[in-house]
Amino acid sequence: MDTLPIASPINAGVIDKLRAGDRVLISGVLYTARDAAHRRLIEALDSGKELPFDLVGQTLYYLGPSPARPGQVIGSAGPTTSARMDGYTPPLIAAGLRAMVGKGSRSPEVKEAIKQHRAVYFVTIGGAGALLARSIKKAEVIAYPDLAAEAIMRLEVEDFPSIVANDIHGGDLFQQGRASFQKDSL
Amino acid sequence: MRKIEAREITEAVSRLCQQANFELGQDVLQALKKARQREESPLARDILDNIIKNAGIAREEKLPLCQDCGTAVVFLKVGQDVHITGGDLYDAVADGVCHGYAQGYLRKSMVSQPLSARTNTGDNTPPVIHTEIVPGDALKIAVMPKGGGAENMSRLVMLKPGAGSKDVTDLVVKTVAEAGGNPCPPLIIGLGIGGTAERTMLLAKEALLRPVGQPNPDPEIAELEEAILKRVNSLGLGPLGLGGAITALAVHAEVMPTHIASLPVAVNLQCHSARHQEVVL
Numbered sequence: 279m280d281t282l283p284i285a286s287p288i289n290a291g292v293i294d295k296l297r298a299g300d301r302v303l304i305s306g307v308l309y310t311a312r313d314a315a316h317r318r319l320i321e322a323l324d325s326g327k328e329l330p331f332d333l334v335g336q337t338l339y340y341l342g343p344s345p346a347r348p349g350q351v352i353g354s355a356g357p358t359t360s361a362r363m364d365g366y367t368p369p370l371i372a373a374g375l376r377a378m379v380g381k382g383s384r385s386p387e388v389k390e391a392i393k394q395h396r397a398v399y400f401v402t403i404g405g406a407g408a409l410l411a412r413s414i415k416k417a418e419v420i421a422y423p424d425l426a427a428e429a430i431m432r433l434e435v436e437d438f439p440s441i442v443a444n445d446i447h448g449g450d451l452f453q454q455g456r457a458s459f460q461k462d463s464l
Numbered sequence: 465m466r467k468i469e470a471r472e473i474t475e476a477v478s479r480l481c482q483q484a485n486f487e488l489g490q491d492v493l494q495a496l497k498k499a500r501q502r503e504e505s506p507l508a509r510d511i512l513d514n515i516i517k518n519a520g521i522a523r524e525e526k527l528p529l530c531q532d533c534g535t536a537v538v539f540l541k542v543g544q545d546v547h548i549t550g551g552d553l554y555d556a557v558a559d560g561v562c563h564g565y566a567q568g569y570l571r572k573s574m575v576s577q578p579l580s581a582r583t584n585t586g587d588n589t590p591p592v593i594h595t596e597i598v599p600g601d602a603l604k605i606a607v608m609p610k611g612g613g614a615e616n617m618s619r620l621v622m623l624k625p626g627a628g629s630k631d632v633t634d635l636v637v638k639t640v641a642e643a644g645g646n647p648c649p650p651l652i653i654g655l656g657i658g659g660t661a662e663r664t665m666l667l668a669k670e671a672l673l674r675p676v677g678q679p680n681p682d683p684e685i686a687e688l689e690e691a692i693l694k695r696v697n698s699l700g701l702g703p704l705g706l707g708g709a710i711t712a713l714a715v716h717a718e719v720m721p722t723h724i725a726s727l728p729v730a731v732n733l734q735c736h737s738a739r740h741q742e743v744v745l
Contacts, residue, residue, distance in 0.1 A: 299507075314582070344528045344571035353569055354528035359613045359646045381613075381704060382646040403511055404613070404648040404704055405737040406518035407531040426584050427571050439514075441507070441706065452645060455707020459505060460700030 283437070287335040288377050293396050296442045298449030302400065303437040308339040308379065312358055314428040315421070316366040323373055330421030330430060334374030340381075342427040343417070344407070352417045352433075354407030357381040360399070364388050371395045379440055383452040392444050400440035401451070413438040466543070466601035468745055470551030473605070476743050477560025480607035481536060482568035484741040485528045488519040491675040492652075492713075492738045499650055499703075499710040508708030512650075515703070515736055526568070530737045533570035534609030536561040536591035539673065539742075543600035554593060557605075562587040573612065594666060606673055606742035614647035614735040620665055623727040629688050632657060632729055637695050639731045640712065645705020648735035652676055653696065653715045655689075656730035658722040668732035671716035673740055680717055689715040703736075 284292055286306035296302070309331060311319065322329050340360050344353030360380030367378070368391040376397050381404035384392075392399060402410060416434035423429050443451040493516065500512040522529040538557050548556070565572055565588040574589060575582040598604075619639045623631055636655060656667030679686035692715045702708020713736070722728060 301507075342531060342571065342573075344531045344533055345569045347526075347569045353571070354522070354531040354533075356531050358532065359616070361646060381648065383644050383705065401645070401704065401706065403514050403518075404645070405530045405735055406514050408522040408525065408527040408529060409514055409518040411527065412521070426586070427573065428584075443706075451706055455505070455507075455702060455705070456700040457707075458700065459702055459707045459709055461698035 281439070286337040286377065288337060288398070290396060293376065293398050293446060296398050296445050297447065298442050298445050298451040298454060300442040302440050302442065304337070304440055305436050305438070306434070308337050308433045308435055308438070310339050310341040310431040310433060312340055312342045312428050313362055314425050315430050316363050318422060320366050320369060323369060331432070333370065335376050337377035337379065338375060339379040339433065346417070352411050352414050355411040355414055356407030357402050357404055360384060367391065371397050383450070384444055389444050389448070389450065393446050393448055396446050398442060398446070399444040401443045402438070402440045410438070465545055465547050467547050467549050468603055469549055470553065470556035472745055473548070473553065473556040473603070474560040474563065476605055476745060477538065477557050477607060478564035478567065480605065480741045480743060481561055481564030481570065481609065484607050484609050484739040485533050485568060485570050486526050487523050487741070488529055488737065488739070491677070493519055495676045495713040496650070496736065499713060503703070503708055503710050505702055505708040507706060508703045508710065511703040511706070528570055529739065530611060531571055532573060532611040532613065533565065533588070534611050534739070535574065535615070536588060537608040537610050537669070538591045538593045539606040539608070539670070540593060540595045541598045541604040542595060543602045544597050545601035546603050557591055557593055558589045561591045562589050603745045604742060605745065606740055608673065608740040611735055611737065614651070614733045617643035617647040617733045619731045620661060621729050622661065623729055625725060625727050627727050632688070633692050633695060635729055636692050636715070636731055637699065640696050640733070641699055641701070643733060644701060647733045648737065649701055649705060649712065650703055650710045650736050651712045652734040652738050653692070653712050654732035654734060655692070655715060655717040656732070657717060657728070658720040659728060660723070660726070661728055663720070664728040664730040665732070667718045667720060668730040671718045672732060672734045672738070674716045676738065677714040682719070685717050685719055689717050
């Protein structure tokens with residue numbers, strides 16, 4: 279299967295072309311955030327405070343890595359369940375967030391925000407954190423260090439393997455994939 | 465009476481925590497390889513290849529299989545003729561978890577309080593410990609690092625006593641379908657049937673310690689396991705929920721006697737990173 283190399287932050291023109299099911303290799307910058315960091319980002323947005331990094335056009339990776347051994351960039355670094363971020367995501371997309379990387383399907387509200395604000399949701403391989411760590415070349419905590427594994431990190435990645443799950447055209451790989459292989463109904 | 469030093473328990477638990485997080489069991493690997501052969505979706509086959517490759521990297525580089533190194537669930541089978549010396553049994557287990565997660569560079573995922581004060585304890589303690597007193601003078605320790613994503617998709621339902629295997633099957637299929645890609649399929653499905661509400665949940669978790677795909681010795685239950693697996697794999701969810709023929713690698717069901725008014729059913733889902741290691745002291 280063909281894979282498309284793309285740069286992150288992702289160009290708006292590239293977003294238009296992506297379709298659910300496309301396989302991509304992401305190179306560039308990803309910011310990590312999970313539940314606790316999302317809560318703080320939303321609190322900052324709600325109270326009109328400045329975010330710890332410029333979110334506009336950026337890509338969030340739902341990751342809380344295991345600690346790096348001495349001399350290593352990062353520990354195991356696979357995605358966490360995206361659905362837990364669903365409640366926080368539409369306001370972040372409205373504030374300029376362009377792409378997300380995680381695992382599992384998204385809520386109708388997130389899918390709508392993706393369409394409306396021209397964003398994209400990628401999935402990567404849940405439970406393959408040792409493999410995915412190889413694509414991460416640099417990692418640095420840039421906010422909320424007190425959150426430990428949940429702190430926000432700025433990652434530099436090369437050829438980070440992902441799959442488009444939700445696109446701006448309403449494509450949803452979870453629905454399409456299941457429909458193709460379903461053998462009976464409940 | 466046989467004496468076992470608390471220190472030996474701490475060392476064993478520390479070793480098992482690390483081993484479980486770095487080394488995927490051969491039974492799980494074989495099941496994944498078999499799934500790779502049977503999978504119909506090219507994307508899903510590629511995902512399974514990467515999951516198998518991940519297990520090789522984790523083992524070689526002593527890197528956790530998954531960044532979620534889990535709640536340390538520890539099963540103790542304590543022989544009634546064993547005397548623990550030099551410390552408290554549960555402290556010894558917790559010290560082993562603390563040491564193993566630090567030494568192995570494993571992620572610490574426990575928070576001290578579930579509501580307002582979700583502060584990380586910093587050493588992945590406390591573990592969840594299940595103790596059983598058994599005949600003999602040995603101490604069996606099994607450590608299961610259980611990831612949050614799959615654990616979150618667990619379910620307990622008290623069915624009507626007349627419900628039977630059809631309703632149990634429907635319940636499991638519904639649970640897996642609703643969980644979708646969240647628990648990281650392909651799954652191993654732990655199923656507890658009978659007992660009481662809390663006991664059947666534990667039964668479902670204990671079922672996950674069985675080698676993958678080893679059927680229940682009771683032919684009726686083995687048949688139920690097979691029937692559920694077939695239905696789950698007809699859902700089309702596939703690896704990571706992105707579509708495919710293999711949503712689960714196995715169903716492990718355990719049953720026990722129950723009350724005349726009850727049919728408790730517990731489902732505990734295990735992601736493909738099915739980590740557990742054990743030792744007998």
